[in-house]
Amino acid sequence: MTPLPEGALATLREVSTATITLQLLKRGIRNVFIAGARPLNPAGCRFVAEAYTLRFIPMREDLSRPEILANPDYPPRKAIEAIAPGQVLVIDCRGDLRAGVAGGILATRLARRGCAAVVADGPMRDVGELRHLALPIFCAGGAAPASIAVHFGADLQCAIGCGGAAVLPGDVLAGDEDGVVVIPRALAPDIARDGAEQERLERFVQEKVAGGSGIFGVYPPNEATLAEYRRWLQQKGET
Numbered sequence: 001m002t003p004l005p006e007g008a009l010a011t012l013r014e015v016s017t018a019t020i021t022l023q024l025l026k027r028g029i030r031n032v033f034i035a036g037a038r039p040l041n042p043a044g045c046r047f048v049a050e051a052y053t054l055r056f057i058p059m060r061e062d063l064s065r066p067e068i069l070a071n072p073d074y075p076p077r078k079a080i081e082a083i084a085p086g087q088v089l090v091i092d093c094r095g096d097l098r099a100g101v102a103g104g105i106l107a108t109r110l111a112r113r114g115c116a117a118v119v120a121d122g123p124m125r126d127v128g129e130l131r132h133l134a135l136p137i138f139c140a141g142g143a144a145p146a147s148i149a150v151h152f153g154a155d156l157q158c159a160i161g162c163g164g165a166a167v168l169p170g171d172v173l174a175g176d177e178d179g180v181v182v183i184p185r186a187l188a189p190d191i192a193r194d195g196a197e198q199e200r201l202e203r204f205v206q207e208k209v210a211g212g213s214g215i216f217g218v219y220p221p222n223e224a225t226l227a228e229y230r231r232w233l234q235q236k237g238e239t
Contacts, residue, residue, distance in 0.1 A: 001170050004050075004185070008192045009172070012048045015195035017174050017181045023191045023198065024183065034163035034173075034180040036095060036121050037138040042177045045136045049088035049116035050185075051171045053160045054079045056093055056101065056122075056151035064148040076153035080106055085114030088175075090167050092160035093122025093140075099150035100125030100143045104133075111135040119173060119180050121163040138180050200238070204229050 012020070024032055039045035054075060068074050072081075083089055089110065091101050102110075102118065103125035110118060117136035123143035124130055130137050147153070157169045165182050167173070172183040183191050205219050218225050233239050 011192040032182045047117040052083045052087040055155045057154045088117040091120035099145040104129040
């Protein structure tokens with residue numbers, strides 16, 4: 001896998017998910033929002049990281065037995081120790097809300113190992129505890145039953161679907177108070193560059209609107225507004 005250019009992830013951390021989705025839309029890519037994955041702690045939820053994927057399939061009684069949890073090669077357990085620091089664990093739960101796919105102990109281990117975040121289109125266990133953990137977690141709320149009551153962990157580092165969005169290993173995910181979006185890896189450098197510029201322009205537009213300007217010709221900006229924006233940048237020494 002080709003490394004991302006130096007600084008791309010750092011730049012993306014300054015760009016909102018709303019801006020990222022617009023930049024992807026301009027490139028014809030629409031289906032990137034992970035539906036149903038909400039931050040357990042909105043005040044500490046922001047992250048940008050490369051994806052490490054885990055896929056669940058429906059349980060079957062001969063597969064999803066309690067003793068499998070002691071097997072270090074069982075994908076949901078192997079993921080906890082195999083994910084690299086700085087990656088986000090992305091879990092395909094098929095949107096099933098009947099069981100939690102991780103809880104306090106596993107999440108604590110992930111945080112300790114430097115995992116950037118956890119994203120799942122299903123619930124978690126121990127959500128009262130997870131809300132206070134120094135690890136961004138996006139999920140579909142809480143559920144008491146253990147994962148093996150509903151799921152079987154089938155695979156790691158494969159293409160998955162999460163919340164209706166395709167996620168490939170190494171894709172870049174960004175999360176904030178609005179939710180989580182997927183950036184195809186090859187597009188991440190361009191999205192970082194153009195997203196940062198959009199954020200800068202929108203700061204200028206926000207200033208104008210806060211000062212009483214109407215939105216027509218300002219949002220989106222016409223040529224006169226863009227010329228004013230360029231002068232604004234010069235005054236700030238940001239050209």
